[in-house]
Amino acid sequence: MNPSIDISALKRVYVKPRIVAFIPAHNEENSIRDCLEGLADQDLPPNVELDVFVIADNCTDKTEDEALKAGHDLDLRVIVIKTKGNKQRKVGALNSAWKSIYGDVMELYENKLTPFQEKYKPAVKAILGMDADSRLAPHSLLHMWSGLMSARNIGGVMAKYTMRMPQKKSALTRDDPYYEQKLRSGKYGGPIQRWWTHQQKQDMASWILNLQYHGGSTYVLGGQATLFRPEALENIVNENNLDGPWQNDSDVEDMLLTWQLQKLKWKTLISPDARCFVDAMRSYHTYRQQRNKWRGGTVDLLTNKDIKIKTRHYGMLWRSQMKTFIDLFIRILFFVLLTVAISTDQFVWSWLWIIPVALASILNFVLALKTPMSRPIDIFLGGLVISTEIYLWVNFLTFIQVWLDKLSPYKKDGWAQQYQAENGTTRSKLWQGLGLFALFMTALVLSAIHYREYLTSESFQELTAPYLEFGWLILTYLTIFASSVMVYKIWTLRSRHKA
Numbered sequence: 151m152n153p154s155i156d157i158s159a160l161k162r163v164y165v166k167p168r169i170v171a172f173i174p175a176h177n178e179e180n181s182i183r184d185c186l187e188g189l190a191d192q193d194l195p196p197n198v199e200l201d202v203f204v205i206a207d208n209c210t211d212k213t214e215d216e217a218l219k220a221g222h223d224l225d226l227r228v229i230v231i232k233t234k235g236n237k238q239r240k241v242g243a244l245n246s247a248w249k250s251i252y253g254d255v256m257e258l259y260e261n262k263l264t265p266f267q268e269k270y271k272p273a274v275k276a277i278l279g280m281d282a283d284s285r286l287a288p289h290s291l292l293h294m295w296s297g298l299m300s301a302r303n304i305g306g307v308m309a310k311y312t313m314r315m316p317q318k319k320s321a322l323t324r325d326d327p328y329y330e331q332k333l334r335s336g337k338y339g340g341p342i343q344r345w346w347t348h349q350q351k352q353d354m355a356s357w358i359l360n361l362q363y364h365g366g367s368t369y370v371l372g373g374q375a376t377l378f379r380p381e382a383l384e385n386i387v388n389e390n391n392l393d394g395p396w397q398n399d400s401d402v403e404d405m406l407l408t409w410q411l412q413k414l415k416w417k418t419l420i421s422p423d424a425r426c427f428v429d430a431m432r433s434y435h436t437y438r439q440q441r442n443k444w445r446g447g448t449v450d451l452l453t454n455k456d457i458k459i460k461t462r463h464y465g466m467l468w469r470s471q472m473k474t475f476i477d478l479f480i481r482i483l484f485f486v487l488l489t490v491a492i493s494t495d496q497f498v499w500s501w502l503w504i505i506p507v508a509l510a511s512i513l514n515f516v517l518a519l520k521t522p523m524s525r526p527i528d529i530f531l532g533g534l535v536i537s538t539e540i541y542l543w544v545n546f547l548t549f550i551q552v553w554l555d556k557l558s559p560y561k562k563d564g565w566a567q568q569y570q571a572e573n574g575t576t577r578s579k580l581w582q583g584l585g586l587f588a589l590f591m592t593a594l595v596l597s598a599i600h601y602r603e604y605l606t607s608e609s610f611q612e613l614t615a616p617y618l619e620f621g622w623l624i625l626t627y628l629t630i631f632a633s634s635v636m637v638y639k640i641w642t643l644r645s646r647h648k649a
Contacts, residue, residue, distance in 0.1 A: 167275040169194070169295070169377075170251070171202045174243035175282035179211045183220040188285035188427075190224035193292045198275070200291075203250070204282075205231045207243040213282075238398045240373070244279065245394030252384070255393050277378045279404075283429050284374040290424035294377040297421045305382030305416025306408070308368060309375040310358050310649065312522050313351040313430035316343055343432040348521075348528045349541040350430045350437070352514075355521040355649030360639075361420055362647040368420050369412075369463035370405040375426035382416045389414060402447030409457055422647070425522075434544065435578030439567045441548045442555075449556050473635065478546045480628050487621045493598040494614055495606040506629055507535060509636040514538045516643045 171189060175182055182204065194200055204217040214230050221228025231250055236242040251271055276298055278291065290309050297307040316339030322329055339347070361368050371378075383395040390410065400406040408418050431437035451457055452467055491497040511533050518524050518532030531537040555562055567576070604610060 166273065167195075167198045168270075168273045169198060169200050169276045169278060169291070170247075170274055171200065171278040171280055172205065172244055172247040173202065173280045173282050174205045174207055174240045175209070175213050175217070176207045176239070176243075177209050177211045177213060178282035179213045179216045181283040182213055182217050184285055185280065185282050186217065186220040186224055186226055186228070188287075189280075189291070190226050191288045192286060193289055195292065195295050198295075200227065202226055202228045203231055203247045204228060205233060205243040205247050207233050207239070207246075208236055241394075241396045241398045241403050244396045248383070248394045248396075252387075255387075274380050277380055277383065279373055279376050279378065280426075281374045281428070285427045286375055287425040287427065290375070290421075290426065291377070293421050293424035294375075297419055297424075298377050298379060301417070303415065303417055304379065305385075305411040305414075305418055306371040306376050306378045307419050307421050307424075308371045308377075309421055309424035309426040311354050311372060311374055311426055311428050312649075313347050313354065314427045315347050315351070315523065315525075316432065318344075339432055345537065346432050346434075346437060347430040348525070349537065352517055352521045352524075352528070352532070352538075353541070356517055358420060358649045359517075359520065359643065359645075359647055362422065363642045363645050364462075366420050366422065367461075367463070368418050369408060369461075369467065370402070371408045371411075371418050373404040374428045375424070376404070379416075382411055382414075385414050385416070386410050400447050400450060401443045402451065405447060405451060406457070409451060412461055412463070413457075433578070434580050435576070438544065438548060438578070439576075441545065442551060442567065445548055445552045446555060446562070449552055453556070474546070474549050476628060477542070477632060478549065480625065480632060481546075483621060483625050483628070487618060487625060489594065489598075490614060491618060493602075493605045494611050494618075496611060496615065496618060506633045506636070509633055509640070510535050510538070513636050513640050513643075516640060520643060520649055522649055 173182075173185060178185075186202065186204075189200065189202060192200070202221065204213070206214040206217070209232070214232065217228055217230055220226070231246050233243060233246050236246070238245070251274060276295060278294075280286075286309065294307045294309060298304055317337055319333070319338045319340045322333070322338060386392065386395045386407065395407060396403050397406055411418055431440050448467065449471075452464075452471070488497070514532040514535060515529065518529040521528070598605065
């Protein structure tokens with residue numbers, strides 16, 4: 151892969167320190183300008199300049215033209231790197247930008263830096279990694295810079311992420327000549343898309359608040375907006391004999407990079423003040439494919455003995471996996487016990503069951519309040535628990551699939567599956583699944599009615615009673631544990647930290 155770079159605007163000698171932004175962009179002609187407008191809004195540290203490297207990665211649209219035009223209009227120094235035949239997607243695009251400054255160690259005939267690189271490389275004091283469909287809030291770059299420069303051992307500082315809520319689709323009129331174009335832009339959505347966006351935004355807020363409460367260290371420097379120290383990235387390249395900091399060995403290249411930084415004793419932090427607005431997945435199918443990639447990559451790293459990090463994050467991630475398993479098991483066990491108890495006429499109501507529901511309601515209500523730019527309907531639905539429970543079940547399905555895939559001998563390409571889902575080349579099986587579940591429930595109810603006389607007989611009740619008693623006992627202890635975790639989370643949310 152030989153990226154071409156136009157450096158005609160960068161021939162003079164640079165003496166000022168620089169921040170360089172790496173923005174991989176595959177067919178992002180509709181979003182690249184918004185991303186660059188966010189960079190144009192930023193304040194820069196005194197005597198520090200900003201250069202923006204847009205990597206037009208295997209593009210077949212006008213991403214390059216739109217980037218250069220936006221750079222001219224916004225008075226940004228934009229350099230476009232074009233890749234062709236890049237098979238490593240985002241990783242290959244980022245490494246192309248890296249090699250344009252630091253050289254390509256895999257070059258067969260010339261390993262020396264060019265005159266341009268010799269002059270430019272020492273001036274680079276920070277590297278900003280961004281996605282082409284994200285946008286920094288004003289002053290965020292300065293906040294990340296302050297965090298990065300607060301200590302020499304800080305390898306990267308990430309902005310806090312907030313999902314952008316799409317505007318109401320009903321605000322558009324069908325006689326608008328740009329109606330279809332506006333819908334395709336992704337800036338508008340119906341109630342379901344807006345509901346999905348809020349659930350992801352609240353989920354992200356919960357994650358950020360938890361990390362901030364425990365000191366602000368993060369186990370993943372997200373690719374949407376992170377400011378890196380160049381020496382830390384060079385440290386990764388040299389220690390691991392790589393040709394670039396980013397690796398294609400994982401579906402979560404940003405998490406792999408973060409773990410390698412921590413293994414080399416670099417700190418990885420979340421900025422308490424910087425914010426980046428990112429797009430959410432707005433359908434069940436695209437969300438599932440994205441989370442399959444994220445969670446699958448996380449499990450791969452957790453089970454990779456060569457990349458184990460000796461920090462509290464490693465144990466925290468395993469505890470999170472166990473917590474998800476316990477939450478799923480509680481619900482399945484409750485469904486089984488409730489079904490058997492009702493079918494055999496042994497069901498006894500207890501008001502104690504209200505306690506975990508009430509705790510979940512309080513927790514989600516407070517989380518919705520602390521989620522940036524929440525709507526009143528989001529806070530109301532958070533208190534009802536139903537929305538959160540639906541969202542949680544979607545994550546349970548992802549959890550099950552990820553671990554089944556882990557046990558499977560076949561390796562799936564998470565990037566390809568997410569990309570295909572976002573482009574509409576694959577379809578969700580949600581309705582088929584719901585249909586099968588409805589058939590199962592119907593068959594279960596009809597069977598209970600048909601065999602009611604036998605199921606409620608004294609002999610069958612005596613047979614099932616010990617199992618029910620033991621099952622309810624196990625469920626009670628697990629529920630106490632889950633309730634204790636919710637109480638702890640509610641306690642942590644009292645802190646001054648903001649998502």
